[in-house]
Each structure stands twice: as C-alpha cells, then as structure tokens.
Amino acid sequence: MKSSLRSIGDTAAQFGLATHVLRHWEDAGLLAPGRDSAGRRLFGDDDLVRIAVILRSKAAGMSLQQIAVLLSDDHGRERHTVLQEHIADLDRRMAEMTLSRAMAVHAFECEAHDLTRCPGFRATIADVLAGTAPWPAGQALP
CATH class of the missing domain: 1.10.1660.10 (Multidrug-efflux Transporter Regulator; Chain: A; Domain 2)
Structure with a gap:
C-alpha cells in the first residue's frame, strides 16, 4: 500500500x-x-x-x-520508567476526578444550597478539618 x-x-x-x-x-x-x-x-x-x-x-x-x-527506539528502559510514572500520575488524577465528580453529584442532589454548610460534605473532610489527614482526604461522599 x-x-x-x-x-x-x-x-x-x-x-x-x-x-x-x-x-x-x-x-x-x-x-x-x-x-x-x-x-x-x-x-x-x-x-x-x-x-x-x-x-x-x-x-x-x-x-x-x-x-x-x-x-x-533508543530508550527502552527509560521508556518503561516514563510510562510507569505516567500511569501512576493518571491513576492519581483519576482518583481525584472520582472524588470531584462525587462532590459535584452530591452538591447537585444536596438540599443545602451552600455546600460548605452541608453536613454530608463536612463529614467527608472532617479528618482534614481536624488536622489528622492531609488534603485530599480520599473519602467518598455519602
């Protein structure tokens, strides 16, 4: 061809x-x-x-x-390292996107008009507010 x-x-x-x-x-x-x-x-x-x-x-x-x-074609081992690091970065970003999506869905469905006052959202970041965990907390929304 x-x-x-x-x-x-x-x-x-x-x-x-x-x-x-x-x-x-x-x-x-x-x-x-x-x-x-x-x-x-x-x-x-x-x-x-x-x-x-x-x-x-x-x-x-x-x-x-x-x-x-x-x-x-000249970077076989380096290629694997770059791809491993990139896959780890994608996994981290996908986890952040999952949490962001859960927050948006929760905000959409929540009766509280101000998400900062929502007890459900506040519960998901309680450990961050208490200083016992870094941001992002990594907790799913209710």
Whole structure:
C-alpha cells in the first residue's frame, strides 16, 4: 500500500493544528517529515500516526520530553520508567476526578444550597478539618 504524502498545511488542518505546532514538534525531534525537491515538508501515513500519538499523549498530560522518550527506539528502559510514572500520575488524577465528580453529584442532589454548610460534605473532610489527614482526604461522599 502506497503512502499518500500531504503538505504541512493539509496535515495541520487534518488535526486542527496550526502549522507552527508541527514545525515545533519537528524541532523538538518528535517528527521527521520527508521533503520534496523544493524543501517543503511532506507528511506520510507514519507521520500522521506519530502526530496522533503526540496528541493523545499530550491530552493525557505527558510533556514533550516524555513523548520523545515514548517515540524513541533508543530508550527502552527509560521508556518503561516514563510510562510507569505516567500511569501512576493518571491513576492519581483519576482518583481525584472520582472524588470531584462525587462532590459535584452530591452538591447537585444536596438540599443545602451552600455546600460548605452541608453536613454530608463536612463529614467527608472532617479528618482534614481536624488536622489528622492531609488534603485530599480520599473519602467518598455519602
């Protein structure tokens, strides 16, 4: 199957990006598009896959440095370390999101118009208020 080549403008538009973003990623070593005889960048299917990986990784909170390790063939052990750290960060953020969602649902369903006065919410942070636990308390709402 022959790869179709795309200009930087078409490639950027396909992903909803400005062309300078693709140039920046190239400067950072994340992309290496081919060039035509006039020196214009040409992006093939493999480049599009790399762009998708970069975008998905950025959406998940990874830095360009972390993504560079992820995309490199030269960083096997470092790649695993970066991914382990990222998975731990995702787990932490998902736990925080779960607590935030529970608070929002509780606030939506609570009869107290001021969540700071809600006995149910106050019960979930009692240990923080008492100084016996750090924030976030990690307790689910009733």
